[in-house]
Amino acid sequence: MPEADSSGEVKNFYLDIPAQTTGQFYLKGSGALDWGMQNRLSRVFRPATGHTVMLAIDHGYFQGPTTGLERVDVNILSLVPYADALMCTRGILRSTVPSSSATPVVLRASGGPSILKELSHEEIAIDIDDALRLNVCALAVQVFIGGEFETQTVHNMTRLVDLGLRYGMPVMAVTAVGKEMARDARYLRMACRICAELGAQFVKTYYVAEGFETVTASCPVPIVMAGGKKLPELDALTMAYRAMQEGAAGVDMGRNIFQSDSPTGMIQAVSKVVHEGMKPAEAYDLYRTS
Numbered sequence: 001m002p003e004a005d006s007s008g009e010v011k012n013f014y015l016d017i018p019a020q021t022t023g024q025f026y027l028k029g030s031g032a033l034d035w036g037m038q039n040r041l042s043r044v045f046r047p048a049t050g051h052t053v054m055l056a057i058d059h060g061y062f063q064g065p066t067t068g069l070e071r072v073d074v075n076i077l078s079l080v081p082y083a084d085a086l087m088c089t090r091g092i093l094r095s096t097v098p099s100s101s102a103t104p105v106v107l108r109a110s111g112g113p114s115i116l117k118e119l120s121h122e123e124i125a126i127d128i129d130d131a132l133r134l135n136v137c138a139l140a141v142q143v144f145i146g147g148e149f150e151t152q153t154v155h156n157m158t159r160l161v162d163l164g165l166r167y168g169m170p171v172m173a174v175t176a177v178g179k180e181m182a183r184d185a186r187y188l189r190m191a192c193r194i195c196a197e198l199g200a201q202f203v204k205t206y207y208v209a210e211g212f213e214t215v216t217a218s219c220p221v222p223i224v225m226a227g228g229k230k231l232p233e234l235d236a237l238t239m240a241y242r243a244m245q246e247g248a249a250g251v252d253m254g255r256n257i258f259q260s261d262s263p264t265g266m267i268q269a270v271s272k273v274v275h276e277g278m279k280p281a282e283a284y285d286l287y288r289t290s
């Protein structure tokens with residue numbers, strides 16, 4: 001039994017201060033989510049800015065040791081503290097990332113075909129129990145709208161969304177654009193909206209110079225910009241800046257960070273762009289001098 005409260009005379013119920021209640025949440029379209037899911041999202045998206053810089057290093061799940069990721073222990077671990085979240089596979093997480101890492105993890109949850117096969121033929125590649133065991137903050141699943149196995153990949157996503165809702169685990173849908181598809185705002189609007197309509201808590205998609213603001217505006221949940229193939233650093237920073245100005249909630253970049261001449265400088269520059277709205281030229285100077 002607890003001891004009796006002996007300080008009854010000095011209780012203060014702040015009768016003149018309205019109670020602060022939960023129910024409001026700073027991320028687009030996320031106000032009706034459960035506490036645990038909001039808590040996980042708030043580890044990925046900085047509450048102070050509502051934005052995120054995710055470092056994507058999951059490429060090995062379909063293409064093996066990608067340039068820059070040959071040795072994650074040597075080349076990547078030192079970058080992880082600069083990221084708001086690390087996007088990786090459970091294999092790299094368990095084998096190479098220290099469990100003492102404070103950076104939240106977004107876990108690759110789909111896979112199957114290698115780069116040698118039809119990439120849209122993916123299946124769910126993890127059990128939700130393992131994601132919970134690994135204490136990750138979100139799951140990432142590829143969705144190939146218009147791809148050969150479109151329905152299968154949408155179903156992978158909806159299965160994960162159902163599991164995620166059961167356990168408070170957000171799902172990030174990654175809109176994969178096949179080689180034969182036009183990467184334009186019209187396509188991305190459709191792909192992102194389908195993912196959000198079917199339950200993804202946030203969506204990763206590519207930047208397009210024309211009409212990206214219509215992609216973010218018509219998607220009811222946060223969008224993070226995918227990095228894509230390596231660009232000159234100033235171009236990559238400009239792309240990130242424009243995406244943020246046009247409504248993205250963050251970026252999820254891989255090659256444009258770890259294939260840079262100065263990955264540490266680049267991730268810090270990207271972070272300034274994303275969280276502080278730093279202009280590309282200034283961020284580029286920061287990259288060069290870091």
Ligand code: R5P
Pocket residue numbers: 056057058059060087142174176226227228229252253254255256
């Ligand atoms: C893309 O489909 C995968 O999620 C990648 O392995 C990765 O996240 C891509 O990152 P980036 O294009 O920025 O190198």
